[in-house]
Amino acid sequence: MPESPSPTLRKEPAVSGVPSPVELLRTENLSVRYGGVTANEDVCLSVHAGEVVALIGPNGAGKTTFVDAVTGYAPSSGTVHLDDKKLTGGPHKRRRAGLGRTWQAGELFDDVTVADNIAVAARTVGLRTLGADLLGRSRGSRPEEAEALELLGLTDVAHRHPSELSMGRQKLVGVARALVGNTSVVLLDEPAAGLDTHESRQLGHDVRRVAASGRGVLLIDHDMSLVMDFADRIYVLDFGKVIASGTPAEVRSDARVVAAYLGGVA
Numbered sequence: 001m002p003e004s005p006s007p008t009l010r011k012e013p014a015v016s017g018v019p020s021p022v023e024l025l026r027t028e029n030l031s032v033r034y035g036g037v038t039a040n041e042d043v044c045l046s047v048h049a050g051e052v053v054a055l056i057g058p059n060g061a062g063k064t065t066f067v068d069a070v071t072g073y074a075p076s077s078g079t080v081h082l083d084d085k086k087l088t089g090g091p092h093k094r095r096r097a098g099l100g101r102t103w104q105a106g107e108l109f110d111d112v113t114v115a116d117n118i119a120v121a122a123r124t125v126g127l128r129t130l131g132a133d134l135l136g137r138s139r140g141s142r143p144e145e146a147e148a149l150e151l152l153g154l155t156d157v158a159h160r161h162p163s164e165l166s167m168g169r170q171k172l173v174g175v176a177r178a179l180v181g182n183t184s185v186v187l188l189d190e191p192a193a194g195l196d197t198h199e200s201r202q203l204g205h206d207v208r209r210v211a212a213s214g215r216g217v218l219l220i221d222h223d224m225s226l227v228m229d230f231a232d233r234i235y236v237l238d239f240g241k242v243i244a245s246g247t248p249a250e251v252r253s254d255a256r257v258v259a260a261y262l263g264g265v266a
């Protein structure tokens with residue numbers, strides 16, 4: 001669960017639904033340049049506790065770049081605050097600070113069980129040590145790992161290998177991996193890619209459950225049913241810039257968004 005934020009974070013209440021007004025993630029003027037390409041330009045975005053915030057836009061708009069910049073995988077200018085602390089440094093430092101992410105390409109280890117996939121993630125954030133595991137002192141799921149499995153409905157398949165699971169549940173293992181380590185905000189990069197309609201809706205419910213646990217969720221996806229039905233607020237990127245933000249209804253009726261993106265996918 002996230003640490004209690006300071007009262008100074010209680011600003012900018014979420015627009016819809018019943019999310020908490022506590023701001024967990026805030027970026028200010030986040031910019032990323034790859035040579036001559038401006039992949040993100042002055043992106044300002046916030047995610048509150050209990051909120052599912054979507055980031056959408058056409059291919060190449062800069063969505064993955066934004067996740068890379070926030071999580072420390074891409075050099076950027078501007079600022080990122082998590083739980084009112086300014087984040088600096090690389091991916092491991094930011095992961096330990098409470099930022100979790102998933103990847104477009106699955107990151108699971110197929111030769112170990114679901115539980116061990118979670119345990120490996122716990123080790124990278126310092127919840128486990130290799131020595132203790134080798135000595136057998138860390139056998140079994142730790143409370144935080146068990147909570148992640150439970151939250152994503154994976155407890156009954158903890159002993160299975162990822163390849164034995166449906167694509168939808170494999171995606172959830174990736175989300176569970178991102179949750180261990182006192183994660184307060186999780187960034188999901190196209191989790192519905194490759195899922196059928198039923199699996200995608202199920203994912204939407206699972207994502208809402210993650211938010212209901214008090215965390216914040218940033219959801220990047222091209223599946224507009226998923227985004228429109230399960231997000232509280234949406235930011236739209238085009239050519240690296242935020243061109244619109246608001247509730248799903250507001251974004252859906254924004255002429256610039258329809259012209260840049262929704263006209264082709266919705």
Ligand SMILES: Nc1ncnc2c1ncn2[C@@H]1O[C@H](COP(=O)(O)OP(=O)(O)OP(=O)(O)O)[C@@H](O)[C@H]1O
Binds near residue numbers: 058062065
């Ligand atoms: N490592 C990199 N080096 C150079 N250019 C890059 C790099 N990563 C991304 N870009 C460029 O930055 C821009 C934004 O790419 P990005 O992958 O962030 O878009 P996206 O919105 O996530 O696209 P998609 O929906 O297809 O995943 C593109 O022009 C892309 O070619």
